Amino acid sequence: MEGEKMNYEPKKRYLEFLDVSNLNNKTKLFDVWNKVTNEKLGQIRWDCGWRCYVFDDDVMKFAEGCEFELFEKLKNLREEREKVKR
Numbered sequence: 779m780e781g782e783k784m785n786y787e788p789k790k791r792y793l794e795f796l797d798v799s800n801l802n803n804k805t806k807l808f809d810v811w812n813k814v815t816n817e818k819l820g821q822i823r824w825d826c827g828w829r830c831y832v833f834d835d836d837v838m839k840f841a842e843g844c845e846f847e848l849f850e851k852l853k854n855l856r857e858e859r860e861k862v863k864r
Contacts, residue, residue, distance in 0.1 A: 792813055794810070806822075810833065
């Protein structure tokens with residue numbers, strides 16, 4: 779799984795990524811917003827301890843690998859459901 783390219787392209791975009799970096803930041807910082815509810819979901823930021831960009835919402839912290847695993851589970855559940863519906 780690692781290194782595989784995700785080829786899922788959603789029909790509708792629900793998230794907005796606002797660059798809130800400033801000149802003092804060595805790395806980029808993005809606020810992540812829900813376009814439908816206009817609610818801030820969290821931030822994408824560099825985590826020194828993890829040495830990578832993470833999505834952080836003050837409760838959870840996800841790196842690229844974690845989110846890929848979630849994506850794969852959701853995709854597999856959708857595919858299972860589609861098979862049952864047929």
